[in-house]
Amino acid sequence: xxxxxxxxxxxxxxxxxxxxxxxxxxxxxxxxxxxxxxxxxxxxxxxxxxxxxxxxxxxxxxxxxxxxxxxxxxxxxxxxxxxxxxxxxxxxxxxxxxxxxxxxxxxxxxxxxxxxxxxxxxxxxxxxxxxxxxxxxxxxxxxxxxxxxxxxxxxxxxxxxxxxxxxxxxxxxxxxxxxxxxxxxxxxxxxxxxxxxxxxxxxxxxxxxxxxxxxxxxxxxxxxxxxxxxxxxxxxxxxxxxxxxxxxxxxxxxxxxxxxxxxxxxxxxxxxxxxxxxxxxxxxxxxxxxxxxxxxxxxxxxxxxxxxxxxxxxxxxxxxxxxxxxxxxxxxxxxxxxxxxxxxxxxxxxxxxxxxxxxxxxxxxxxxxxxxxxxxxxxxxxxxxxxxxxxxxxxxxxxxxxxxxxxxxxxxxxxxxxxxxxxxxxxxxxxxxxxxxxxxxxxxxxxxxxxxxxxxxxxxxxxx
Amino acid sequence: xxxxxxxxxxxxxxxxxxxxxxxxxxxxxxxxxxxxxxxxxxxxxxxxxxxxxxxxxxxxxxxxxxxxxxxxxxxxxxxxxxxxxxxxxxxxxxxxxxxxxxxxxxxxxxxxxxxxxxxxxxxxxxxxxxxxxxxxxxxxxxxxxxxxxxxxxxxxxxxxxxxxxxxxxxxxxxxxxxxxxxxxxxxxxxxxxxxxxxxxxxxxxxxxxxxxxxxxxxxxxxxxxxxxxxxxxxxxxxxxxxxxxxxxxxxxxxxxxxxxxxxxxxxxxxxxxxxxxxxxxxxxxxxxxxxxxxxxxxxxxxxxxxxxxxxxxxxxxxxxxxxxxxxxxxxxxxxxxxxxxxxxxxxxxxxxxxxxxxxxxxxxxxxxxxxxxxxxxxxxxxxxxxxxxxxxxxxxxxxxxxxxxxxxxxxxxxxxxxxxxxxxxxxxxxxxxxxxxxxxxxxxxxxxxxxxxxxxxxxxxxxxxxxxxxxxxxxxxxxxxxxxxxxxxxxxxxxxxxxxxxxxxxxxxxxxxxxxxxx
Numbered sequence: 001x002x003x004x005x006x007x008x009x010x011x012x013x014x015x016x017x018x019x020x021x022x023x024x025x026x027x028x029x030x031x032x033x034x035x036x037x038x039x040x041x042x043x044x045x046x047x048x049x050x051x052x053x054x055x056x057x058x059x060x061x062x063x064x065x066x067x068x069x070x071x072x073x074x075x076x077x078x079x080x081x082x083x084x085x086x087x088x089x090x091x092x093x094x095x096x097x098x099x100x101x102x103x104x105x106x107x108x109x110x111x112x113x114x115x116x117x118x119x120x121x122x123x124x125x126x127x128x129x130x131x132x133x134x135x136x137x138x139x140x141x142x143x144x145x146x147x148x149x150x151x152x153x154x155x156x157x158x159x160x161x162x163x164x165x166x167x168x169x170x171x172x173x174x175x176x177x178x179x180x181x182x183x184x185x186x187x188x189x190x191x192x193x194x195x196x197x198x199x200x201x202x203x204x205x206x207x208x209x210x211x212x213x214x215x216x217x218x219x220x221x222x223x224x225x226x227x228x229x230x231x232x233x234x235x236x237x238x239x240x241x242x243x244x245x246x247x248x249x250x251x252x253x254x255x256x257x258x259x260x261x262x263x264x265x266x267x268x269x270x271x272x273x274x275x276x277x278x279x280x281x282x283x284x285x286x287x288x289x290x291x292x293x294x295x296x297x298x299x300x301x302x303x304x305x306x307x308x309x310x311x312x313x314x315x316x317x318x319x320x321x322x323x324x325x326x327x328x329x330x331x332x333x334x335x336x337x338x339x340x341x342x343x344x345x346x347x348x349x350x351x352x353x354x355x356x357x358x359x360x361x362x363x364x365x366x367x368x369x370x371x372x373x374x375x376x377x378x379x380x381x382x383x384x385x386x387x388x389x390x391x392x393x394x395x396x397x398x399x400x401x402x403x404x405x406x407x408x409x410x411x412x413x414x415x416x417x418x419x420x421x422x423x424x425x426x427x428x429x430x431x432x433x434x435x436x437x438x439x440x441x442x443x444x445x446x447x448x449x450x451x452x453x454x455x456x457x458x459x460x461x462x463x464x
Numbered sequence: 465x466x467x468x469x470x471x472x473x474x475x476x477x478x479x480x481x482x483x484x485x486x487x488x489x490x491x492x493x494x495x496x497x498x499x500x501x502x503x504x505x506x507x508x509x510x511x512x513x514x515x516x517x518x519x520x521x522x523x524x525x526x527x528x529x530x531x532x533x534x535x536x537x538x539x540x541x542x543x544x545x546x547x548x549x550x551x552x553x554x555x556x557x558x559x560x561x562x563x564x565x566x567x568x569x570x571x572x573x574x575x576x577x578x579x580x581x582x583x584x585x586x587x588x589x590x591x592x593x594x595x596x597x598x599x600x601x602x603x604x605x606x607x608x609x610x611x612x613x614x615x616x617x618x619x620x621x622x623x624x625x626x627x628x629x630x631x632x633x634x635x636x637x638x639x640x641x642x643x644x645x646x647x648x649x650x651x652x653x654x655x656x657x658x659x660x661x662x663x664x665x666x667x668x669x670x671x672x673x674x675x676x677x678x679x680x681x682x683x684x685x686x687x688x689x690x691x692x693x694x695x696x697x698x699x700x701x702x703x704x705x706x707x708x709x710x711x712x713x714x715x716x717x718x719x720x721x722x723x724x725x726x727x728x729x730x731x732x733x734x735x736x737x738x739x740x741x742x743x744x745x746x747x748x749x750x751x752x753x754x755x756x757x758x759x760x761x762x763x764x765x766x767x768x769x770x771x772x773x774x775x776x777x778x779x780x781x782x783x784x785x786x787x788x789x790x791x792x793x794x795x796x797x798x799x800x801x802x803x804x805x806x807x808x809x810x811x812x813x814x815x816x817x818x819x820x821x822x823x824x825x826x827x828x829x830x831x832x833x834x835x836x837x838x839x840x841x842x843x844x845x846x847x848x849x850x851x852x853x854x855x856x857x858x859x860x861x862x863x864x865x866x867x868x869x870x871x872x873x874x875x876x877x878x879x880x881x882x883x884x885x886x887x888x889x890x891x892x893x894x895x896x897x898x899x900x901x902x903x904x905x906x907x908x909x910x911x912x913x914x915x916x917x918x919x920x921x922x923x924x925x926x927x928x929x930x931x932x933x934x935x936x937x938x939x940x941x942x943x944x945x946x947x948x949x950x951x952x953x954x955x956x957x958x959x960x961x962x963x964x965x966x967x968x969x970x971x972x973x974x975x976x977x978x979x980x981x982x983x
Binding site: 400431432435438439441442444445446448449452453454456457 | 605
């Protein structure tokens with residue numbers, strides 16, 4: 001994967017709605033995989049059919065019913081009534097009273113049959129004004145009452161049904177995280193052209209846990225791999241993977257300039273000073289390809305970094321050593337690290353803005369690339385002069401208007417930012433030094449117009 | 465209905481003065497003429513040995529610059545001078561200010577030459593323009609500040625307000641090595657300061673395009689105010705003069721003054737001589753001739769410029785015994801010397817349309833016999849090695865006798881197109897000399913200044929057919945010969961009077977005048 005660029009990361013954070021300047025950022029490009037599941041179970045609400053509603057309503061009215069009651073009160077006939085009761089039991093909307101009793105009473109007790117007619121079990125019936133349409137010959141068992149689901153279905157007029165679908169879901173492997181579904185409408189390949197699935201040995205190890213994770217209860221599943229019950233683009237609520245069903249893993253690919261490349265996501269972790277002393281609060285952001293809006297993730301950063309990075313000193317200690325690094329003591333109230341720089345480091349920490357401001361010190365940690373927000377100040381006058389010329393060169397337009405004044409202003413602003421009182425070069429010295437930069441020659445030449453073209457001739461001409 | 469009219473060609477005369485190459489060139493000499501004045505040096509291009517004396521002096525002065533250099537030349541097509549200016553800009557960290565032709569100003573003046581005589585000339589101009597752009601880029605990168613004034617034709621250089629050079633030479637290799645050019649190096653501080661003041665005023669207040677120093681040439685418009693101008697002032701024997709649009713016309717006054725001051729002899733050099741018959745400077749020349757002053761006039765022999773032929777004829781006809789004309793194919797020098805006592809050396813030409821009442825030119829009057837003699841002697845040297853002699857209103861037969869080529873000799877039938885008015889063509893052919901030209905592979909009959917006819921010649925049938933009349937586009941024309949011994953029988957229709965048969969000589973002269981303006 002390519003090394004993430006700070007500009008891309010900043011853009012990601014901005015689009016994700018982050019409005020703070022982090023103390024530290026870690027980022028990495030992560031390959032995206034498409035996993036095609038043959039059987040995923042979803043719970044889907046459908047409108048309660050009229051016949052079902054009538055049976056459930058009758059059950060609520062009578063307290064307990066049998067196929068015989070359904071036929072007698074609703075006139076649906078013996079066969080339909082049997083089937084309806086059987087289906088509602090199967091869907092969990094009715095519970096057979098006998099089922100409950102079966103757990104407490106041995107089957108085959110003769111007295112049980114005495115309870116199979118209404119007249120035989122008046123104590124289980126609620127009083128009702130409903131009248132029978134006819135006497136029925138349908139079975140008087142099982143006796144059923146409303147289940148909790150049945151009551152809810154009756155209240156809402158809908159019934160939850162379970163459906164099994166195939167789906168192609170997009171994941172990153174490390175950390176294992178669900179990031180979306182494959183947009184079927186954008187599928188551009190024919191089946192026979194599709195890339196082969198990864199061989200088992202090539203499937204990233206985190207995916208080996210998918211069967212287990214997808215069988216977890218929703219809350220646990222969400223924290224384990226980021227799949228919520230509602231998957232955008234798929235109707236119903238995700239319940240679980242059908243045990244033993246198959247799935248295949250492929251790299252998610254796209255074609256760029258006639259080359260096939262694997263899509264990547266940009267994972268960025270930002271750290272800001274915590275209200276807890278000497279600690280950092282981390283936030284995770286995920287940038288997705290194809291212009292999809294990046295988002296902040298609720299996952300715990302320890303799941304991704306596998307380390308305790310809450311402590312500032314611990315975090316700094318994990319960074320790969322290289323060059324000048326700040327310490328925990330250098331953390332400022334505004335979240336940047338103070339860093340006293342010699343000329344070489346100063347050159348790398350002057351940013352690109354016209355005015356002095358915090359800059360980013362590149363760092364590395366394992367496979368992560370990162371940046372620390374640095375408040376750089378020169379450790380000596382040589383470094384200060386270097387910074388002065390660097391910032392002066394960024395004010396070409398102002399230099400053209402008033403070279404000397406701009407030199408003065410830049411020096412003042414630098415010292416104010418650094419909190420120092422360094423003696424920085426004069427305008428005359430700057431003019432001498434900056435001549436080497438052809439791009440600034442217009443400003444330098446304008447500086448001498450007065451002396452060359454106006455003052456010597458002391459005429460009525462007006463200076464431009 | 466068709467006519468048939470016979471015209472005998474040969475005695476018709478060319479209008480005005482025509483220059484013809486000298487049959488035998490005289491031994492050429494080049495001499496340096498010293499002014500004997502401590503503050504002024506006459507410098508000239510040794511076009512015989514291609515020794516760039518003007519360039520050398522300029523480079524020497526530029527290399528000595530301690531603070532600033534002002535350089536004005538609408539063309540920059542000389543590597544050496546550009547290198548010297550670049551070095552100065554780098555060494556001085558700026559301080560090199562250049563007035564030149566930028567962007568559209570260059571195209572207007574150089575690239576759009578409409579009727580150059582030959583293709584090669586056009587190619588040369590385009591190559592020169594390409595070099596000009598390259599050089600300007602180098603100058604901008606080196607730290608020189610470039611500005612452009614559309615009508616600035618002056619060529620001068622001021623270094624540190626301590627010395628100034630006024631010269632006829634543009635900053636081109638040709639001017640510094642191949643053309644008879646001269647100039648005066650002025651070491652008088654007052655004069656240099658005055659030229660510096662003029663340069664600063666033009667640079668700050670009259671320029672409309674600029675490219676500031678930087679990594680590349682970046683031409684953009686500028687809007688500047690124009691405060692009042694304080695006229696140039698002289699000192700002792702030196703008087704800097706200028707044409708500064710309508711702000712100062714001291715150059716014209718100076719030319720008239722010098723001419724009026726002549727008692728015996730005027731030595732005049734100009735690239736061109738046009739429109740003087742109705743111009744105050746022409747009036748001054750007429751007065752001089754009335755005073756029996758003799759005039760030696762050196763010009764470039766540009767026969768295709770009608771206005772110049774007419775103007776020269778006007779001067780010559782006023783006093784044929786007092787006026788001597790010299791043609792040099794490459795001369796570009798510009799000066800007037802009166803009685804070897806006073807001299808005006810300037811950057812314009814003796815043209816009525818530019819440089820006296822409009823545009824921007826500079827000059828210097830020096831009232832010193834040594835300086836005047838030096839300029840006069842040098843101009844005399846160029847006159848001595850003239851390349852062309854002048855004939856006043858020669859007939860075609862006289863031209864043939866002088867060695868000019870003959871064309872379409874004998875009897876011919878000239879067939880006109882139906883839309884042409886026969887009487888009109890007969891009239892034009894009867895009065896004008898007829899010249900056969902080749903223009904871009906086509907044959908063209910040029911009837912004086914009045915008519916150009918595209919023709920097709922059938923030698924076998926001795927017939928010339930007019931294909932069409934031609935406008936004034938003679939770009940790349942080559943002279944094939946004069947119809948000095950031809951008898952032409954014209955056949956065609958006299959019924960129609962279409963506009964196609966009209967001859968646009970009015971536009972022709974305007975056109976040529978514009979072309980001749982900038983040199």
